Amino acid sequence: MTVQLYDTKAQALRDFVPLDPENVTVYVCGPTVQSGPHIGHLRGALSFDILRRWLTHRYGRVTFVRNVTDIDDKVLLNATDGEPWWALAYRMELEFTRAYTAIGILPPTYEPRATASIPQMQELIARLIESGHAYAAGGTAAGDVYFDVRSWADYGSLTRQSIDAMEPAADADSRGKRDPRDFALWKGAKADEPSSAMWDSPWGPGRPGWHIECSAMSRRYLGAEFDIHGGGLDLRFPHHENELAQSTAAGDGFARYWVHNGLVTVGAQKMSKSLFNFILAEDVLRERDPLVIRYALAAAHYRSSLDITTSTFDEAEAAIGRIRTFLERALRTLRDDTDDLRLTAEVPLAFAAALDDDLGVPQALAVLHETVRDGNSALDAGDRDAALRAFADVAVMAGVLGIDPLDPHWHAADASAEASALDALVGAMIAQRADARAAKDWAAADRIRDAIAAAGIALEDTADGTHWSLIDG
Incomplete structure (x- = not known):
């Protein structure tokens, strides 16, 4: 057993050797919550969800940290008088969580918000100043x-x-910089920013720069050195x-492997909020089965670009249909032998x-679908043992990838719909019984009550109406 990962820093495949084989540590840059998620965000989070699932399968325990950047220039820019920056950030954070949950992304072990780690950021900045790698600006x-x-x-x-080939850092005004490529660790308070977005510091009131946040949070939750740093x-x-x-520069070992997922494109152009060519997660979740979305966004290799078209989801729907059909067919035929x-x-x-x-998901899916074909052939031939083996293999593979159509996660919405339908049907029968009783047609009223009871439903007549409940057992 040797897991290999492409290390972006080394620009090569490397054998993955965790610091602690009994606890793999992963930090992934989470969303900046100035607005809701698009499917590019879902694809990125899903790539690392699958990596986490596989590392858990291989090693047993993974401590997985994904942060929320809830203080940032963009968050402040999108705030309004009616919705301050912190309220906007929280509302958008909930939108991300709902979208992640909908497509089966596991919750992180820890999900720290940047604003909860300001002291750790300031401590890291102080270490950098002391070691001569950072400086406090003066003047304006x-x-x-x-x-x-x-x-x-x-x-x-x-x-x-090389430094000389880099563009100037655009994260702060260059007036206080020694070099235009120097980047902000702490941003002094500005008159046009709300006082709620400022924290006291040794350098004056202000707020953290974007980059310092992840360094401080990864160290706080995973230590000075950890296994994998991920992101888009x-x-x-x-x-x-x-x-x-x-x-x-502050003396930390930091990330031992750097893993980056490819981007989602539309018409071969990077999907971006700034380019206004994004597909909102809420829109695609309204139109498509969440399991189909998960499959569509996971089917390409995580490092490749994924160009989204209508056929992307149509092909995923057909693939999920083949898996579901085989598993349901096998369950009907094999019954209790599958448990x-x-x-x-x-x-x-x-x-x-x-x-x-x-993390060769396309090749893994090819194995899964070949097993589905073999399983259907075994069922056709009446080969019970071969069908059982295929069922077990398909179920475990789909489970590892989080695409098992029989997983209760994918049926929560169905259960809710079924409950609503049942309530409507029973309510209609209760109304018919009430009409029969009002007409003194006791025989009809009793027949309706008996039919409801035969379906495993009990009625209770009270002063404020008739209520129903499922009969236990």
Whole structure:
């Protein structure tokens, strides 16, 4: 068993060797919650959900941290008089959580908000100033603190750029910077920003820069060195480059592997809120089965670009349909013989080899669908043993990927709809019984009551009407 991952920093496949094989540690950059999620956000979170599931399968325990950036220029910009920045951030955070949950993304072990780790950020900034890698600005930029990129020889090592070839950092006004590429660690208070977005600090009131947040939170929840740092490919520069520089300059080992997911495109153009070409998660969830969305966003290799079209979801729907049809057919045919198999089945070797090879989901899905075909053939031939083996293999593979159509998670909405339908039907029968009683047609009223009881439903006549409940047992 050797898991290999493509390390963006090394630009090569590397054998994954965790610091502690009994507790793999992963930090993933979560959303900046200035507005709701689009499907690019879902694809990114899903890539690391599948990685987490596979590492859990291989190692047993994964401590998975995904942050929420709830204080940022964009959050402040989108706030209004009627909805302050912190209320907007919380509302958008809930939207992300709902969308993630809908497509079966597991909740993180810890999900820290940036605003809850301000002391840790300030402590890290102080260490950088003390070691000569950061400086507090003066003059009109008093209160600002910047990282001195030329003080750190390895700056640019993640993306393999020279400092002189980089664009100036656009995260703060350059007036207080020694070099235009220096980036903000602490932003001094501004007159046009709300007082609620300011914290006291040794350098004056203000708020953290974007990059310092993840360095402080990853250290707080995972330690000075951890296994995997993940995020979208668009975060490599400047965000992850700056995280790496400030953490290592402060003396931390930081991330041992860097893993980045590819982007979602529309018409071969990166999906972005700034380009107004995004597809909102709430829109696609309204139109498509969440399980189909999960499959569609997971089917391509996580490092590849994924161009979204209508056929992307149509093909996913057909694929899920084939898996569901086989599993339901096998359950009908094999019945009770399937129960123990779900608990004892091991993933097929070819499936495991695919996921061990840099999370090769397309190859793993090919194994799954081949097993579905073999299982249907076995059912056609009446080969019970072969059908049972196929059922067990398909169930365990689909479970590892989080795409098992029989998982209760995917039927919560169905259960709610069924409950509503049952309530409407029973309510109609109760109304018919009430009409029969009002007409003194006691025989009809009794027939209706008996029919309801035969369906396992009890009626209770009270002063404020008739109420129904399911009969226990």
